[in-house]
Amino acid sequence: MTWLRLPLLAVLTAVACAQAPSSKELESVYPDAHALYLDLHQNPELSAHETQTAAKLAARWRSAGYDVTEHVGGTGVVAILKNGPGPTIMLRTELDALPVEEKTGLPYASKVHAKDDAGHDVPVMHACGHDLHMASVLGTAEIMVRSKDTWHGTLMLIGQPAEETIGGAEGMIRDGLFTRFGKPDAAVALHVGNVFPAGMVAITPGIYNTNADSVHITIYGKGGHGASPQTTIDPIVIAARTILALQTIVSREVKPGEMAVVTVGYIQAGTKNNIIPDQAEMGLTIRTRKVDVRQQILAAIARISKAEAAAANAPREPLVERYEGADLVYNNPALAERLRAPLEAALGKDKVVTAEPVTPSEDFSYFVEQGVPGFYFSLGGADPEKLAQAKAAGTSLPSNHSPLFAPDVDPALRAGIVAEVAVLRNLLNASPEELRKLAAEQQVH
Numbered sequence: 351m352t353w354l355r356l357p358l359l360a361v362l363t364a365v366a367c368a369q370a371p372s373s374k375e376l377e378s379v380y381p382d383a384h385a386l387y388l389d390l391h392q393n394p395e396l397s398a399h400e401t402q403t404a405a406k407l408a409a410r411w412r413s414a415g416y417d418v419t420e421h422v423g424g425t426g427v428v429a430i431l432k433n434g435p436g437p438t439i440m441l442r443t444e445l446d447a448l449p450v451e452e453k454t455g456l457p458y459a460s461k462v463h464a465k466d467d468a469g470h471d472v473p474v475m476h477a478c479g480h481d482l483h484m485a486s487v488l489g490t491a492e493i494m495v496r497s498k499d500t501w502h503g504t505l506m507l508i509g510q511p512a513e514e515t516i517g518g519a520e521g522m523i524r525d526g527l528f529t530r531f532g533k534p535d536a537a538v539a540l541h542v543g544n545v546f547p548a549g550m551v552a553i554t555p556g557i558y559n560t561n562a563d564s565v566h567i568t569i570y571g572k573g574g575h576g577a578s579p580q581t582t583i584d585p586i587v588i589a590a591r592t593i594l595a596l597q598t599i600v601s602r603e604v605k606p607g608e609m610a611v612v613t614v615g616y617i618q619a620g621t622k623n624n625i626i627p628d629q630a631e632m633g634l635t636i637r638t639r640k641v642d643v644r645q646q647i648l649a650a651i652a653r654i655s656k657a658e659a660a661a662a663n664a665p666r667e668p669l670v671e672r673y674e675g676a677d678l679v680y681n682n683p684a685l686a687e688r689l690r691a692p693l694e695a696a697l698g699k700d701k702v703v704t705a706e707p708v709t710p711s712e713d714f715s716y717f718v719e720q721g722v723p724g725f726y727f728s729l730g731g732a733d734p735e736k737l738a739q740a741k742a743a744g745t746s747l748p749s750n751h752s753p754l755f756a757p758d759v760d761p762a763l764r765a766g767i768v769a770e771v772a773v774l775r776n777l778l779n780a781s782p783e784e785l786r787k788l789a790a791e792q793q794v795h
């Protein structure tokens with residue numbers, strides 16, 4: 351074979367090129383994907399209420415030829431396409447939108463309002479780009495079903511509810527995602543943002559983001575007249591001391607160089623200037639990258655809160671509650687490096703960059719924690735010209751969750767489909783043993 355005389359890199363590139371979808375393949379699915387994007391963008395639904403969204407996605411996947419199951423972990427959708435022996439690869443999209451009023455001025459801007467879980471009327475917008483993720487997965491799904499001769503194994507698509515409220519991934523796992531449908535050999539997801547120009551992707555091998563913990567503290571005092579403080583125990587003063595003492599966790603207790611954030615995001619107490627209230631409340635967010643640092647900080651918050659209350663002779667210990675949290679997303683390094691070549695071949699070498707870890711949280715980590723090697727990568731969504739102008743002016747474009755978040759849909763959606771197909775074809779040409787080796791490495795982490 352003349353092949354064997356080629357340098358290894360050329361062979362690898364040739365193999366990777368074969369995994370990129372052709373422009374003909376892309377154009378054959380793009381109108382469908384774009385139409386779904388416009389529909390979803392104009393009809394967003396809040397977390398755990400994505401009934402129409404899930405039904406639309408399920409119908410499209412079903413008519414494409416997938417075996418579809420709805421209502422997995424609430425509104426979750428699972429679509430399976432079997433194509434002979436081989437690995438099982440999962441591709442995930444989120445379904446949910448946010449309580450944000452869209453102010454992009456786009457002709458297809460959302461005008462939707464809905465009732466939130468507290469019964470309040472709120473505006474709803476796909477301000478995190480999950481509509482683009484769903485459209486991309488639809489295009490990818492259609493290409494994969496039409497090109498079964500290019501891969502083997504089982505493709506598992508999932509539409510996950512309630513990512514924004516952190517709970518949807520866990521809900522699907524609890525409802526038997528990996529026992530009813532099989533545990534995948536690798537899990538893949540992307541996220542669009544405005545940091546990189548549309549047409550690009552960014553890879554972060556290893557740690558992708560941070561552990562996030564939300565803590566609520568209630569400090570108890572003894573209320574009374576503001577003019578007679580000697581008859582009271584002032585919870586506002588205890589709260590003020592506590593907030594300052596909490597600052598010493600990162601500066602004095604955590605080892606220098608460890609990533610750690612302790613932010614008191616709100617404090618609420620009192621109603622009137624001459625009344626000392628009987629309690630004060632505050633809310634914290636904690637971000638870390640290591641399990642031991644995370645435990646150290648949570649323990650220090652409880653210890654300091656209790657000690658400050660005791661120092662003030664508070665009638666009761668404060669209540670310190672960790673009410674939600676998400677673990678960091680870990681990108682299997684070997685998997686990330688394996689997938690760089692097919693992404694470069696599909697999008698162009700200069701369109702694939704390595705990015706630093708970020709701080710926002712994400713519940714894709716629940717899938718990875720089941721022992722599934724994960725690959726979570728960033729999809730550029732910024733209009734290249736606007737991004738260059740913003741950079742020149744020293745500013746940035748409206749980020750995810752902003753009322754002005756508006757990805758450059760055409761190039762971003764095309765790149766999303768191309769990237770997903772290239773990644774899936776690469777993994778669905780691997781042997782399950784190769785991928786199992788990655789999983790074994792994951793245990794070490």
Ligand SMILES: [Zn+2]
Pocket residue numbers: 478514750751
């Ligand atoms: Zn978001």
Ligand SMILES: [Zn+2]
Pocket residue numbers: 444478479480513541
């Ligand atoms: Zn998001």
